[in-house]
Amino acid sequence: MSGEGTGKVGPRAQASQTEQPKQLSQTEEPKQIDVTPDLWPFTSQFATSRAALEKVLSIRRQVFPEPIVPDDVYEACWYKNNYTMKVVLDPEGAAVGYWSLIPITRESFDRFIAGKCAHRDMLENHCVPWDHTDRTALFVYIVGVVVPGSISHAYRTMLDLFSFSRTLLGLATVWGICGYPHTKEGDVHFKRQGFNDHKQKAPGEKDYPIYSVQGNDAACLCRRLGAYAHGDTFLDKRPEWNPEDYAHFVGLFPSD
8 A cells, every 4th residue: 555556556447536534443444345257266475486576576567667666676675575575366377466565673663654764765774574573563664556457456456465464463463554655546545544644755755645553553454454355245356365375474473
């Protein structure tokens, strides 16, 4: 929902929603989405191999002919933590989109929401491995959701991110989520989900403000989005997480 491509999809999938901001609440549900029928099952897995990373970079180039940061910045982030970019695949195994978020420290979170860190800086210098995070107070930076194809593919990719939030909440106490959009669609997503507008921009950003959600509100958001993605409405539309990839990710959070 943030950074490069939050809510960013291809021309056929763009929307012009202007919904007013809503207050975050434990009972509020995200707006229902009409996903057009598609082949099933779609799957998803983190881009842990070099070949998978190339799929991410290829999708990014399709959507952003002039990206905000060059490929080597994404690569630097990936070398630090290759469980930060998750690809959604169609039934034939073709990548149709990806989303990305990175774990960061509390100090990095505070610097970002204070307007002291640019997008490039967050990727190059503030990403940490999942097993180096504080499971009692986890902070993440949303890099973006990028989909070059149909609106159906865009919503499947968003559902996969929402579903991931539920998994993450089961592994750690999510205590802070931050980011900023680069599109009007991304700005709408942040407002709709109840993020706080910090009324200031990241260094180099011209159009959209920094957003964050903290404390119990962060856990509430993860819980609400996870429940939404796992509801009956999207039972046959939510991508299936590759079992081996899922097991490996969960293994990064050893039980006490």
